[in-house]
Amino acid sequence: MALKVLLVEDDRELRQTLRDALSVEGYEVVASGSAADARAVLRHTMTSDVPLDVLILDLGLPDGDGGELLRTVRAQYALPVLIISARHDDANKVALLDSGADDYLVKPFSISELLARMRVTLRHRGTVVLAPQTHYRAGALEIDLAKHVVRLAGEPVHLTPTEFKLLARLVRQAGQVVTHRQLLVDVWGAEHVDQTHYLRLYMGQLRAKLEANPTEPALLLTEPGVGYRLAE
């Protein structure tokens, strides 16, 4: 059965383009051009037999801020949300991620980028209610959070407790961007939310231990001004 996508985008051209492209990829697309319409669709479909699988949400909607809609969705449904926005305003982007968006894309973006992000988002579908990811494998790196084991090319890697906590936090949302704020709160505690330099230092140490070339990381990726993302 095809995965069901609600696409909320007020620009007709872009909506049509995305709709066609997603249909070609095999998604079942419901398109909506306004926040009110999107709310109606959500009310209708989320209670039906075939609920939505992912919401693609544009921020600048004619009848209201997409951010409002995001909060409604987060409060009522376990539906992954991917934000698409033309705003380069990073504070806003970070705030959206912190308030529950699963990922974001800044316009203009290519369709392949959108599809890649959707795949990640869908894989994490339901992370809120289901058990989070505890196992990670990419290239020579293997992480088992349950057993507290990190192996590089089969060899165990010694990590300090904080390094492990930081890595674990990224593993739970592998492929998705985790904001500085989320990392600081979850690893160091809410009172250290402004100590971004902790992150820089520990991320540097983690890269030195896990990456072949720390300057050009293949796994622990930087999202400048936003946070970090563990590659999938």
Added chain:
Amino acid sequence: MPVSRRLSTPKFEARWPAAVIWLCAWTLLWRLDGVLNLGNLALLLVLASAMAGVWLSALVSVGCSALSVLMFNWFFVEPRMTFSVHLHQDMLLLVTMMAVSSVVSYLMARLRMAAALESQHAHASEQLRVLGETLRETRDARTQGEVLQALLIQNTGCEVSVLLLQDAGSEQATTDSQWVGEPQGQDVQGLWACVQQMGAMGPGTGRHENQSTVFLPLRGHVRALGAVALHGAGLKSLTVVQRDMFQQACDVLGVELERAQTLRLAQQAKDDAQSQSLRNTLLTSISHDYRTPLANLMGAASVIQAQAPRLSTDKVAGLAQTILDEAQHLNRMTTNTLQLARLDSAPLQIKKDWESLQEILGSVLAKARQRHPQRQIVVAVPDGLPLIQCDAILLVQLFDNLMENAIKYSPSHTPIEIQVLATARALEVRMIDQGTGIVDAWKDKVFQAFERVHADTAQADATDDTQLRRGMGVGLAVCKAIAKVHGATIWVEDHQPRGAVMCLSLPVAPQPNACVEA
């Protein structure tokens, strides 16, 4: 109060020479009595009167002279020990002596008064000169007001409050006014009235004489830029000269405030002109730099639209690639142009955080490798670099622009090299390409918006090679703007044997505290 002391009569200490003179004169008179005749003795008295007048006030001097004449009459004029006078012989002598003595005393007093006034003026103008200099050295209007307040308090002992207007012309707007001192309710109204009428008020000024406060306006050339209220007991004894001096002191501040205001207006006009020039720059950008990629976009898209069935799949894919490239190019230019406008209008509103240069360069490299997978990029970042205070997004944009330039302006088979040099106070990033380099004349110009090294060739022959090289007009200008808001410097050096080195030197602040686990 130094000024008014000079006006009063000389003190006793200063009068002793007069007493000595009179004493000598009378001693001589007794000794010479009978030796000289009455007329000569009288001359001695006139001489003494004139000399003593130098040290005595007019009144005392005339009094002394009169007393002397009476005593002279009593002791020396026949018949002695009486005030009766032989009318024909001695009356004229006595009257003349009296008159000469009075005139001399009066003239001396006048002279002294003039000298006192002169020195008072000199003192006042010295004070005004010092005030003027102090005000010029002080930039802040409030501090300037305090300087004037201190001067007036020192000279009068009154309570002094000063009203300063930031922008003359908007007297009603109390928001941009400043107060020095604490005026009472009535004085506040008086101060505003004084500013509006641009004239002094209060006792001795000819207006509102019955008030207990003297108001003096801070006069500029055109309008008053504030006012001063003098409130206290010393007001009644103010002389005209003093009030003039105070008014002049107020005017010194008024002119100074006006000068500062003129400077502000000039700066504002300059800023306006600058933002106008930026607007023009943006318009130039849109009209020229945006048209070329748009033309290519439309060309490629319209070919697909009109001829798709007759084109090979490869050809269509090639056209689609063109569309994608041009769109990315437009996106980059738009981002740069917007960033330039943003940094230009609000350079202080950037969000700095502790960032790792290694991460920033890593992000730039990841993008560059994605866009140019064939290109060889060599990077050497030493371990353990200090963190830097910066806006990561802006620095990524800066290095991204430099990288794009380096790739565009050098042959595709040559490598791009990035070096990072760490010193105690700075991190220097050097991006080296092996292109044609930049001639000395252009080394500064390349950082100005919409200057291009190959501008002439690009216009004359917009094909092939130059086609690739267009449109970074705003890129380096943004780099410079970003460097500036970070207190960093950016410059171009030559690379041997060929090519350019774009250098960025970032200041390193004292590192934050963080205990790192082993």
